[in-house]
Amino acid sequence: xxxxxxxxxxxxxxxxxxxxxxxxxxxxxxxxxxxxxxxxxxxxxxxxxxxxxxxxxxxxxxxxxxxxxxxxxxxxxxxxxxxxxxxxxxxxxxxxxxxxxxxxxxxxxxxxxxxxxxxxxxxxxxxxxxxxxxxxxxxxxxxxxxxxxxxxxxxxxxxxxxxxxxxxxxxxxxxxxxxxxxxxxxxxxxxxxxxxxxxxxxxxxxxxxxxxxxxxxxxxxxxxxxxxxxxxxxxxxxxxxxxxxxxxxxxxxxxxxxxxxxxxxxxxxxxxxxxxxxxxxxxxxxxxxxxxxxxxxxxxxxxxxxxxxxxxxxxxxxxxxxxxxxxxxxxxxxxxxxxxxxxxxxxxxxxxxxxxxxxxxxxxxxxxxxxxxxxxxxxxxxxxxxxxxxxxxxxxxxxxxxxxxxxxxxxxxxxxxxxxxxxxxxxxxxxxxxxxxxxxxxxxxxxxxxxxxxxxxxxxxxxxxxxxxxxxxxxxxxxxxxxxxxxxxxxxxxxxxxxxxxxxxxxxxxxxxxxxxxxxx
Amino acid sequence: xxxxxxxxxxxxxxxxxxxxxxxxxxxxxxxxxxxxxxxxxxxxxxxxxxxxxxxxxxxxxxxxxxxxxxxxxxxxxxxxxxxxxxxxxxxxxxxxxxxxxxxxxxxxxxxxxxxxxxxxxxxxx
Numbered sequence: 001x002x003x004x005x006x007x008x009x010x011x012x013x014x015x016x017x018x019x020x021x022x023x024x025x026x027x028x029x030x031x032x033x034x035x036x037x038x039x040x041x042x043x044x045x046x047x048x049x050x051x052x053x054x055x056x057x058x059x060x061x062x063x064x065x066x067x068x069x070x071x072x073x074x075x076x077x078x079x080x081x082x083x084x085x086x087x088x089x090x091x092x093x094x095x096x097x098x099x100x101x102x103x104x105x106x107x108x109x110x111x112x113x114x115x116x117x118x119x120x121x122x123x124x125x126x127x128x129x130x131x132x133x134x135x136x137x138x139x140x141x142x143x144x145x146x147x148x149x150x151x152x153x154x155x156x157x158x159x160x161x162x163x164x165x166x167x168x169x170x171x172x173x174x175x176x177x178x179x180x181x182x183x184x185x186x187x188x189x190x191x192x193x194x195x196x197x198x199x200x201x202x203x204x205x206x207x208x209x210x211x212x213x214x215x216x217x218x219x220x221x222x223x224x225x226x227x228x229x230x231x232x233x234x235x236x237x238x239x240x241x242x243x244x245x246x247x248x249x250x251x252x253x254x255x256x257x258x259x260x261x262x263x264x265x266x267x268x269x270x271x272x273x274x275x276x277x278x279x280x281x282x283x284x285x286x287x288x289x290x291x292x293x294x295x296x297x298x299x300x301x302x303x304x305x306x307x308x309x310x311x312x313x314x315x316x317x318x319x320x321x322x323x324x325x326x327x328x329x330x331x332x333x334x335x336x337x338x339x340x341x342x343x344x345x346x347x348x349x350x351x352x353x354x355x356x357x358x359x360x361x362x363x364x365x366x367x368x369x370x371x372x373x374x375x376x377x378x379x380x381x382x383x384x385x386x387x388x389x390x391x392x393x394x395x396x397x398x399x400x401x402x403x404x405x406x407x408x409x410x411x412x413x414x415x416x417x418x419x420x421x422x423x424x425x426x427x428x429x430x431x432x433x434x435x436x437x438x439x440x441x442x443x444x445x446x447x448x449x450x451x452x453x454x455x456x457x458x459x460x461x462x463x464x465x466x467x468x469x470x471x472x473x474x475x476x477x478x479x480x481x482x483x484x485x486x487x488x489x490x491x492x493x494x495x496x497x498x499x500x501x502x503x504x505x506x507x508x509x510x511x512x513x514x515x516x517x518x519x520x521x
Numbered sequence: 522x523x524x525x526x527x528x529x530x531x532x533x534x535x536x537x538x539x540x541x542x543x544x545x546x547x548x549x550x551x552x553x554x555x556x557x558x559x560x561x562x563x564x565x566x567x568x569x570x571x572x573x574x575x576x577x578x579x580x581x582x583x584x585x586x587x588x589x590x591x592x593x594x595x596x597x598x599x600x601x602x603x604x605x606x607x608x609x610x611x612x613x614x615x616x617x618x619x620x621x622x623x624x625x626x627x628x629x630x631x632x633x634x635x636x637x638x639x640x641x642x643x644x645x646x
Contacts, residue, residue: 514561517611518579520553521618 105174112167115189119226120160122193123152126200126219134208141213148216155223162230166237173276175269176462177469181236189229196222241266246472246491250275254291254485257283262494269468272480275489276460284444286485289410297336347408354405359438361401365394366434391425406441414450415441458482530607533635534599537628539590550618550626551585552578552592557611567595569633575599576606576614578630593632600629 127149130138196218204215241264248271251258259282263271369390385393402420406412427437440449462468463486464478474493479486541548556565558574567577578596581588598606601617609617618626 514564515559515611516555516561516564518553518555519611519615520580520582521550521615 105171109168109171111186115186116160116163116167118193119163119189120156122196123156123219123223126196126204126222127152127216130204130209130212130215133205137208137210138212139210141216145213145216148213148220152216152220152223155220155227159223159227159230162227162234166230166233173273175273175468177269177467179270180267180469185229185233185236188232189226192222192225192229240264241270244494246271246474246493248275248472248489248491250279251488252283252286252485253488254286254288259283263472263491265471267469267471268464268466268476268478269462271472271491272460272462272468272478272489275487276480279487280447282446285414285447285450287410287414287444288484289413297340300336351405351408354401354408355442358398358401358405358441359434361398362434362438365398366437368394368397369428371431387425387429388421390428391421395421395424402441411441411444419450532599532631533639534629534631535591535635537590537592537630539586539592539626539628541624541626542586548619548621548624549585550587551582552587553580554598554611554614554618555579557614558608559610559612568597573597574608576609576611592628592630596630596632598628598630602627 200218203209204218209215243264244262245265246263248261248263249258250261259278261275261278263274266274372384399417403412406415423440424437459482461481462478463481464476466476466478468478472491474491477488477490479488539550541550554576556562556568556573556575556577560574562568562574563571565571565573565577567579568575576598578587578592578594578598581592581594598614600606601614602623604617606614606617
């Protein structure tokens with residue numbers, strides 16, 4: 001095929017925004033990844049060429065310049081229509097998305113800190129305001145108050161530490177819709193604080209209450225209630241989804257690689273987040289260069305056929321044409337499997353030959369490097385090198401064999417020379433064998449293994465028919481679309497397991513021998 | 522030849538007297554036995570009832586004293602020199618047959634064909 005795929009570093013770089021975003025209490029409707037339920041079907045202008053938008057730069061069509069000419073969008077039924085801001089933002093997305101993103105990312109953190117500040121200030125102000133406003137009328141309270149002060153101080157400290165532990169954490173991701181539980185908890189806290197302020201204002205400030213011990217107890221009860229809300233937060237946010245209820249099957253659309261994960265009761269967007277975190281460590285890296293062969297074969301089938309309509313134009317010309325093409329292609333398919341078989345056999349042979357040469361070259365290179373022993377260090381230094389220099393010294397002897405092997409297995413874009421030398425230095429430092437050094441080149445590892453630029457700046461689109469804040473249920477399906485491929489996720493409920501018991505007495509294990517002996521007398 | 526526990530066993534028996542042959546230091550009889558109450562009766566090829574745990578003759582060596590005396594393969598040994606052989610272990614049976622002090626063993630054996638002979642002769646009357 002004439003069209004060649006560009007090397008993936010350009011794929012990675014062209015994606016605009018980073019995935020790292022805040023965990024939130026109050027989430028605003030993010031414009032970048034919306035959960036529209038429409039399906040976009042891309043039909044290119046000529047059937048012979050492979051689909052161009054696969055190499056495209058962005059998940060949303062607005063950033064690809066040619067999308068107006070080459071895309072036909074077929075929208076299915078959707079119960080979430082685009083809001084006005086989404087439509088208005090379509091044309092404007094190319095300008096300055098980076099600054100907007102930064103602002104939105106820190107909004108939930110700011111709200112969290114604000115709420116935390118309010119939580120800290122409220123009980124203290126309950127204590128301080130009466131002392132400031134009507135100090136002469138307050139009844140002095142003795143040891144009971146001091147006990148209450150102590151408990152208030154410690155509970156406030158514990159509350160602040162626990163809140164810091166649970167809420168002030170590095171943001172994992174930015175989700176399309178608000179996180180329901182966090183929003184509810186924030187609202188609950190706000191409601192509690194407001195009602196306490198209301199009571200304080202009406203009962204204590206207005207009537208200038210004199211019983212200071214009562215006021216202190218009032219403040220302590222507020223802190224108790226806040227601690228219980230924090231307990232509720234821990235249970236809802238951290239503990240509830242630990243028990244596995246669903247088994248999710250994740251299939252990559254380009255090569256069918258499948259993995260299964262067990263998750264608890266999560267909303268669809270949170271489940272998508274967990275799956276993506278697992279994706280980077282479980283799935284082998286996506287290599288578009290390996291998919292060209294299948295596409296070229298498919299294109300070759302249909303490219304050689306031209307359909308002539310002899311009977312005159314009919315209304316169903318298109319379907320008749322495609323049916324004729326399929327029938328002709330079916331008859332023509334007899335020899336292509338032969339080609340495939342011999343081509344694959346030849347490829348395997350070539351790969352094995354290059355691998356053998358590579359293994360020998362690497363083993364020989366590693367024999368030249370030896371760790372300097374302790375006693376040798378005291379002698380006048382001959383040719384001491386640190387690991388990086390040692391790696392650079394032995395790299396040229398294996399460079400050619402490695403390069404040829406990577407070209408044959410079409411991995412050359414995943415490994416730059418710097419990364420190979422760095423890996424070699426790493427292996428030398430840690431006394432690894434040549435086999436350990438080669439393992440990362442012989443097997444395609446998970447995406448995590450390759451440079452950070454390959455996986456950190458990815459943006460994913462969640463495509464789902466159900467609302468993304470709805471919980472998972474048996475049979476729910478959704479898709480996670482990236483720019484070159486998508487992950488299709490289906491969920492099944494883990495069945496209720498019934499475990500019954502059978503007691504075996506330890507002395508009940510008795511055996512008999514079955515002999516048949518014959519004795520001659 | 523099956524038995525009902527508690528009931529006396531009746532069988533048509535033949536008396537066979539075997540003279541032991543001296544072979545160096547051993548006295549041999551010239552046949553092999555199988556079976557016993559400690560053995561697996563279901564693997565006995567000669568018994569009619571596969572729960573019969575009696576002692577059966579599994580092999581008779583050619584020209585030996587047992588063959589000369591008229592012992593045949595598949596015979597069930599009921600008594601040896603007056604000792605019962607229907608409810609013994611395999612090793613006890615072997616010991617009763619190979620007592621060094623005895624030169625002669627008198628066996629009571631039974632086989633299927635004996636019953637038929639008796640029945641036929643009774644029918645003729």
